[in-house]
Amino acid sequence: MQKPLPSFEQLKEMAKANPDALERLRQEHVQAAINAAPEQYRKRLEGLQFQIDGQRRIAKNPMSSCITISKMMHDSLHKLKTCIQGSEDEQPAESNKRSTAKIISLHI
Template sequence: MYILPSFDHLKDLNIADPDAFEILRNELINNYIESTSTQRKQRLIGLQFQINSRRDLSTNPMHSCIALSKMMHETFWDMRCSLEAISEITADSFFLTSPTTFSAPTEEKASAEVLELKQQN
Protein backbone atom coordinates (compact mmCIF):
# COMPACT_ATOMS: atom_id res chain seq x y z
CA MET A 1 0.00 0.00 0.00
CA TYR A 2 1.25 3.43 -0.89
CA ILE A 3 1.13 6.54 1.23
CA LEU A 4 0.57 9.37 -1.18
CA PRO A 5 1.56 12.96 -0.46
CA SER A 6 -1.34 15.22 0.43
CA PHE A 7 -3.10 17.19 -2.28
CA ASP A 8 -1.82 20.44 -0.81
CA HIS A 9 1.77 19.15 -0.85
CA LEU A 10 1.44 18.08 -4.50
CA LYS A 11 -0.16 21.40 -5.44
CA ASP A 12 2.61 23.36 -3.70
CA LEU A 13 5.29 21.19 -5.33
CA ASN A 14 3.74 21.74 -8.76
CA ILE A 15 3.73 25.50 -8.23
CA ALA A 16 7.25 25.66 -6.80
CA ASP A 17 8.96 23.08 -9.02
CA PRO A 18 6.88 21.65 -11.90
CA ASP A 19 9.74 19.41 -13.05
CA ALA A 20 10.08 17.80 -9.60
CA PHE A 21 6.30 17.33 -9.54
CA GLU A 22 6.38 15.52 -12.90
CA ILE A 23 9.23 13.30 -11.73
CA LEU A 24 7.30 12.39 -8.57
CA ARG A 25 4.08 11.85 -10.54
CA ASN A 26 5.79 9.47 -12.96
CA GLU A 27 7.56 7.68 -10.12
CA LEU A 28 4.31 7.11 -8.20
CA ILE A 29 2.49 5.90 -11.31
CA ASN A 30 5.28 3.54 -12.35
CA ASN A 31 5.67 2.15 -8.82
CA TYR A 32 1.96 1.39 -8.69
CA ILE A 33 1.96 -0.25 -12.12
CA GLU A 34 4.96 -2.40 -11.14
CA SER A 35 3.14 -3.58 -8.01
CA THR A 36 0.23 -5.08 -9.96
CA SER A 37 -0.21 -8.55 -11.45
CA THR A 38 1.31 -9.32 -14.85
CA GLN A 39 -2.09 -9.37 -16.55
CA ARG A 40 -3.17 -6.06 -15.07
CA LYS A 41 0.29 -4.53 -15.57
CA GLN A 42 0.07 -4.78 -19.37
CA ARG A 43 -3.33 -3.07 -19.41
CA LEU A 44 -2.14 -0.29 -17.10
CA ILE A 45 1.01 0.31 -19.15
CA GLY A 46 -1.15 0.67 -22.27
CA LEU A 47 -3.59 2.96 -20.51
CA GLN A 48 -0.78 5.13 -19.13
CA PHE A 49 0.67 5.36 -22.65
CA GLN A 50 -2.69 6.66 -23.92
CA ILE A 51 -2.90 9.16 -21.06
CA ASN A 52 0.65 10.41 -21.64
CA SER A 53 0.00 10.70 -25.39
CA ARG A 54 -3.12 12.80 -24.85
CA ARG A 55 -1.25 15.01 -22.39
CA ASP A 56 1.64 15.44 -24.86
CA LEU A 57 -0.74 16.44 -27.66
CA SER A 58 -2.55 18.99 -25.49
CA THR A 59 -1.77 22.67 -25.89
CA ASN A 60 -2.28 23.56 -22.21
CA PRO A 61 -3.30 21.95 -18.89
CA MET A 62 -7.02 22.70 -19.39
CA HIS A 63 -6.96 21.11 -22.84
CA SER A 64 -5.24 18.09 -21.30
CA CYS A 65 -7.88 17.85 -18.58
CA ILE A 66 -10.73 18.04 -21.10
CA ALA A 67 -9.10 15.44 -23.38
CA LEU A 68 -8.60 13.01 -20.48
CA SER A 69 -12.14 13.62 -19.22
CA LYS A 70 -13.48 12.87 -22.71
CA MET A 71 -11.41 9.69 -22.83
CA MET A 72 -12.84 8.62 -19.46
CA HIS A 73 -16.44 9.32 -20.54
CA GLU A 74 -15.93 7.37 -23.78
CA THR A 75 -14.64 4.42 -21.77
CA PHE A 76 -17.63 4.55 -19.41
CA TRP A 77 -19.99 4.77 -22.39
CA ASP A 78 -18.36 1.70 -23.98
CA MET A 79 -18.64 -0.16 -20.68
CA ARG A 80 -22.31 0.82 -20.36
CA CYS A 81 -23.05 -0.44 -23.88
CA SER A 82 -21.26 -3.71 -23.13
CA LEU A 83 -23.24 -4.20 -19.93
CA GLU A 84 -26.50 -3.50 -21.76
CA ALA A 85 -25.58 -6.07 -24.42
CA ILE A 86 -24.78 -8.66 -21.76
CA SER A 87 -28.00 -7.83 -19.96
CA GLU A 88 -30.03 -8.32 -23.15
CA ILE A 89 -28.34 -11.65 -23.88
CA THR A 90 -28.91 -12.80 -20.31
CA ALA A 91 -32.54 -11.68 -20.35
CA ASP A 92 -33.19 -13.38 -23.71
CA SER A 93 -31.56 -16.55 -22.43
CA PHE A 94 -33.65 -16.44 -19.26
CA PHE A 95 -36.92 -16.07 -21.15
CA LEU A 96 -36.04 -18.78 -23.66
CA THR A 97 -35.13 -21.38 -21.03
CA SER A 98 -37.43 -20.49 -18.14
CA PRO A 99 -40.78 -22.31 -18.01
CA THR A 100 -42.27 -19.63 -15.76
CA THR A 101 -43.26 -16.16 -16.75
CA PHE A 102 -41.56 -13.17 -15.28
CA SER A 103 -43.46 -10.16 -14.07
CA ALA A 104 -42.06 -7.10 -12.43
CA PRO A 105 -43.23 -6.46 -8.88
CA THR A 106 -45.92 -3.86 -8.57
CA GLU A 107 -45.47 -0.94 -6.26
CA GLU A 108 -48.19 0.57 -4.16
CA LYS A 109 -48.50 4.29 -4.61
CA ALA A 110 -48.00 6.16 -1.40
CA SER A 111 -50.52 8.79 -0.46
CA ALA A 112 -49.80 11.97 1.38
CA GLU A 113 -51.74 14.82 2.87
CA VAL A 114 -50.93 18.15 1.26
CA LEU A 115 -50.37 20.88 3.82
CA GLU A 116 -51.17 24.48 3.04
CA LEU A 117 -48.32 26.82 3.89
CA LYS A 118 -49.22 30.31 4.99
CA GLN A 119 -46.90 33.21 4.33
CA GLN A 120 -45.71 35.21 7.28
CA ASN A 121 -45.45 38.96 6.89
Protein backbone atom coordinates in the same frame (compact mmCIF):
# COMPACT_ATOMS: atom_id res chain seq x y z
CA MET B 1 5.68 -0.15 -0.79
CA GLN B 2 5.10 3.32 -2.24
CA LYS B 3 5.40 6.19 0.21
CA PRO B 4 2.20 8.23 0.67
CA LEU B 5 1.57 11.37 -1.33
CA PRO B 6 2.42 14.71 0.26
CA SER B 7 -0.47 16.88 1.40
CA PHE B 8 -2.40 18.94 -1.13
CA GLU B 9 -0.67 22.10 0.11
CA GLN B 10 2.75 20.49 -0.34
CA LEU B 11 1.83 19.31 -3.85
CA LYS B 12 0.58 22.80 -4.71
CA GLU B 13 3.83 24.33 -3.51
CA MET B 14 5.82 21.72 -5.41
CA ALA B 15 3.89 22.57 -8.60
CA LYS B 16 4.95 26.21 -8.21
CA ALA B 17 8.50 25.77 -6.97
CA ASN B 18 9.64 22.53 -8.60
CA PRO B 19 7.33 21.17 -11.32
CA ASP B 20 9.97 18.66 -12.47
CA ALA B 21 9.99 17.05 -9.02
CA LEU B 22 6.20 16.92 -9.07
CA GLU B 23 6.28 15.21 -12.47
CA ARG B 24 8.80 12.65 -11.19
CA LEU B 25 6.56 11.99 -8.19
CA ARG B 26 3.56 11.53 -10.50
CA GLN B 27 5.48 9.09 -12.68
CA GLU B 28 6.68 7.12 -9.64
CA HIS B 29 3.14 6.75 -8.31
CA VAL B 30 1.71 5.81 -11.71
CA GLN B 31 4.41 3.17 -12.19
CA ALA B 32 3.85 1.84 -8.66
CA ALA B 33 0.11 1.51 -9.36
CA ILE B 34 0.81 -0.36 -12.61
CA ASN B 35 3.33 -2.64 -10.88
CA ALA B 36 0.84 -3.38 -8.11
CA ALA B 37 -1.80 -4.54 -10.60
CA PRO B 38 -2.16 -8.24 -11.43
CA GLU B 39 0.37 -9.20 -14.10
CA GLN B 40 -2.33 -9.99 -16.67
CA TYR B 41 -3.44 -6.31 -16.66
CA ARG B 42 -0.06 -4.57 -16.67
CA LYS B 43 0.48 -4.38 -20.44
CA ARG B 44 -2.99 -2.89 -20.89
CA LEU B 45 -2.38 -0.38 -18.12
CA GLU B 46 0.98 0.57 -19.62
CA GLY B 47 -0.71 1.10 -22.98
CA LEU B 48 -3.41 3.22 -21.39
CA GLN B 49 -0.80 5.30 -19.57
CA PHE B 50 1.03 5.75 -22.89
CA GLN B 51 -2.18 7.15 -24.42
CA ILE B 52 -2.74 9.45 -21.43
CA ASP B 53 0.85 10.72 -21.56
CA GLY B 54 0.46 11.35 -25.29
CA GLN B 55 -2.70 13.38 -24.73
CA ARG B 56 -0.93 15.38 -22.02
CA ARG B 57 1.97 16.14 -24.39
CA ILE B 58 -0.17 17.36 -27.30
CA ALA B 59 -2.67 19.34 -25.24
CA LYS B 60 -2.47 23.11 -25.51
CA ASN B 61 -2.88 23.55 -21.76
CA PRO B 62 -3.59 21.48 -18.63
CA MET B 63 -7.37 22.07 -18.81
CA SER B 64 -7.49 20.79 -22.40
CA SER B 65 -5.54 17.73 -21.31
CA CYS B 66 -7.93 17.11 -18.43
CA ILE B 67 -11.00 17.41 -20.67
CA THR B 68 -9.55 15.07 -23.32
CA ILE B 69 -8.55 12.44 -20.76
CA SER B 70 -11.95 12.74 -19.08
CA LYS B 71 -13.62 12.15 -22.46
CA MET B 72 -11.45 9.06 -22.95
CA MET B 73 -12.66 7.77 -19.58
CA HIS B 74 -16.32 8.47 -20.35
CA ASP B 75 -16.09 6.80 -23.77
CA SER B 76 -14.51 3.74 -22.16
CA LEU B 77 -17.24 3.58 -19.52
CA HIS B 78 -19.90 3.93 -22.22
CA LYS B 79 -18.37 1.01 -24.15
CA LEU B 80 -18.32 -1.06 -20.96
CA LYS B 81 -21.96 -0.21 -20.28
CA THR B 82 -23.05 -1.19 -23.79
CA CYS B 83 -21.07 -4.44 -23.51
CA ILE B 84 -22.79 -5.27 -20.24
CA GLN B 85 -26.18 -4.45 -21.74
CA GLY B 86 -25.44 -6.66 -24.75
CA SER B 87 -25.11 -4.09 -27.52
CA GLU B 88 -21.40 -4.06 -28.38
CA ASP B 89 -21.91 -2.51 -31.82
CA GLU B 90 -23.27 0.73 -30.41
CA GLN B 91 -20.89 3.69 -30.61
CA PRO B 92 -20.44 6.40 -27.96
CA ALA B 93 -23.38 8.80 -27.70
CA GLU B 94 -21.60 11.62 -29.58
CA SER B 95 -21.15 9.32 -32.60
CA ASN B 96 -24.88 8.51 -32.79
CA LYS B 97 -25.91 12.07 -33.61
CA ARG B 98 -26.65 12.51 -37.31
CA SER B 99 -26.82 15.71 -39.21
CA THR B 100 -29.70 16.25 -41.56
CA ALA B 101 -29.79 18.60 -44.47
CA LYS B 102 -32.16 19.36 -47.31
CA ILE B 103 -30.52 18.83 -50.67
CA ILE B 104 -31.44 21.34 -53.30
CA SER B 105 -30.47 21.22 -56.95
CA LEU B 106 -28.76 24.17 -58.54
CA HIS B 107 -29.66 24.80 -62.18
CA ILE B 108 -27.11 26.86 -64.03
